[in-house]
Amino acid sequence: MTSSRNECLALDAADPLAPLRAQFDLPPGVIYLDGNSLGARPRAAAKRAQEVITAEWGVGLIRSWNDADWFALPRTLGDAMAPIIGAGKGEVVVTDTTSSNLFKVMAASLDAQRARAPQRKVIVSERSSFPTDLYILQGLTRLLDDGYSLRLIDLPEDLPNALDDDVAVVLLTHVNYRSGAMYDMNACTAEIHAAGALVVWDLCHSAGAVPVDLNGADADYAVGCTYKYLNGGPGAPAFVWVNKRLQDSFWQPLSGWWGHRQPFAMQTEYTPDDGIGRFLCGTQPIVSLALVQCGLDIFAQTSMEALRRKSLALTDLFIKLVEERCAEFPLTLVTPRDHAARGSQVSFEHPEGFAVIQALIARGVIGDYREPRIMRFGMTPLYTSFADVWDSVEILRDVLTTGSWDKPEFHRRGTVT
Numbered sequence: 001m002t003s004s005r006n007e008c009l010a011l012d013a014a015d016p017l018a019p020l021r022a023q024f025d026l027p028p029g030v031i032y033l034d035g036n037s038l039g040a041r042p043r044a045a046a047k048r049a050q051e052v053i054t055a056e057w058g059v060g061l062i063r064s065w066n067d068a069d070w071f072a073l074p075r076t077l078g079d080a081m082a083p084i085i086g087a088g089k090g091e092v093v094v095t096d097t098t099s100s101n102l103f104k105v106m107a108a109s110l111d112a113q114r115a116r117a118p119q120r121k122v123i124v125s126e127r128s129s130f131p132t133d134l135y136i137l138q139g140l141t142r143l144l145d146d147g148y149s150l151r152l153i154d155l156p157e158d159l160p161n162a163l164d165d166d167v168a169v170v171l172l173t174h175v176n177y178r179s180g181a182m183y184d185m186n187a188c189t190a191e192i193h194a195a196g197a198l199v200v201w202d203l204c205h206s207a208g209a210v211p212v213d214l215n216g217a218d219a220d221y222a223v224g225c226t227y228k229y230l231n232g233g234p235g236a237p238a239f240v241w242v243n244k245r246l247q248d249s250f251w252q253p254l255s256g257w258w259g260h261r262q263p264f265a266m267q268t269e270y271t272p273d274d275g276i277g278r279f280l281c282g283t284q285p286i287v288s289l290a291l292v293q294c295g296l297d298i299f300a301q302t303s304m305e306a307l308r309r310k311s312l313a314l315t316d317l318f319i320k321l322v323e324e325r326c327a328e329f330p331l332t333l334v335t336p337r338d339h340a341a342r343g344s345q346v347s348f349e350h351p352e353g354f355a356v357i358q359a360l361i362a363r364g365v366i367g368d369y370r371e372p373r374i375m376r377f378g379m380t381p382l383y384t385s386f387a388d389v390w391d392s393v394e395i396l397r398d399v400l401t402t403g404s405w406d407k408p409e410f411h412r413r414g415t416v417t
């Protein structure tokens with residue numbers, strides 16, 4: 001196993017993915033381990049933004065809805081990203097936010113169940129979910145005001161016990177944002193279906209991070225971000241996937257004109273588009289949407305299998321080096337050691353995790369912090385090198401050894417952590 005910086009440099013020299021790093025603009029002096037929160041900027045993005053703003057908007061003006069295919073973007077981007085999540089053409093659109101897409105798919109799945117099994121009124125999800133997922137469920141059940149309720153499990157292994165004849169839909173986050181723990185999508189989907197419920201997968205920390213095969217698992221619905229591992233840019237629109245077998249039967253409540261079969265017929269009555277198009281709502285942020293392609297273009301040059309191999313090597317190395325070289329400090333690994341249960345991040349708990357992360361950021365190692373006490377380090381094989389892993393652990397060791405994290409400025413909290 002790797003125990004020196006030179007060995008890490010040798011791993012980088014032999015890494016077939018290493019050249020892809022040149023397609024990102026990363027500032028000098030920064031080791032970026034936060035691509036799980038906001039992906040780095042593809043080099044092509046600046047030029048593309050310039051082109052959209054000056055040529056397509058500036059010169060093309062309103063003609064660009066047709067001439068630059070702006071109107072088709074949610075669908076063309078959906079088709080371009082489909083292979084990354086094991087989806088087919090016409091099954092994905094890139095639109096809106098993950099939060100709003102969750103609202104749409106949860107309402108759609110409850111509607112589908114109302115037709116099949118109206119007595120099922122329980123939504124199962126996880127207490128450890130990213131909060132917006134739970135907040136959206138709370139808003140939806142309040143709006144429906146029809147006997148719907150939430151049942152939250154504490155641990156993945158509690159799922160079987162939570163499934164009974166009352167459950168309509170289960171919402172699970174495939175890779176947990178805090179711990180980096182990953183569900184077995186095939187097994188859970190089969191288990192949920194056997195119990196008569198539908199499943200919605202949140203892929204925010206999976207898309208572009210681990211191989212996902214939605215059709216292989218025969219899942220029902222999925223949502224996720226493009227601004228994390230997919231490098232779409234801050235606030236870039238999210239994606240939504242629906243299994244083909246559900247596409248023409250489902251309804252969703254944000255029935256805006258972009259989801260209409262003929263938006264420019266300007267009819268009084270809403271008639272949903274066939275298929276995934278009915279998940280669209282209104283006019284999209286085109287500048288931001290157009291940049292999503294720049295991130296996808298880099299994925300098209302490799303495969304999720306190759307990325308996964310490197311991701312596991314990076315996370316294995318990070319865990320080993322932290323445990324060996326920072327052994328005397330109160331660090332507890334939160335992320336599963338089992339490869340099958342691990343996403344593409346490593347989380348360690350430390351009693352002063354917040355301040356330690358701030359001290360690391362001041363030294364150019366950008367990870368992040370999540371309550372309570374969790375330090376997260378995202379490994380993004382498109383641009384993280386083995387030498388980055390070595391250097392970041394050495395800087396962590398120095399911050400812990402010198403106690404430099406215990407300065408007042410590292411305890412101050414900003415609005416975004």
Ligand SMILES: *Cc1c(COP(=O)(O)O)cnc(C)c1O
Nearest residue numbers: 097098099130132173177202204
């Ligand atoms: C990042 C993330 C979100 C973000 O939702 P937005 O609507 O984009 O703010 C939602 N769910 C999970 C699990 C996430 O990791």
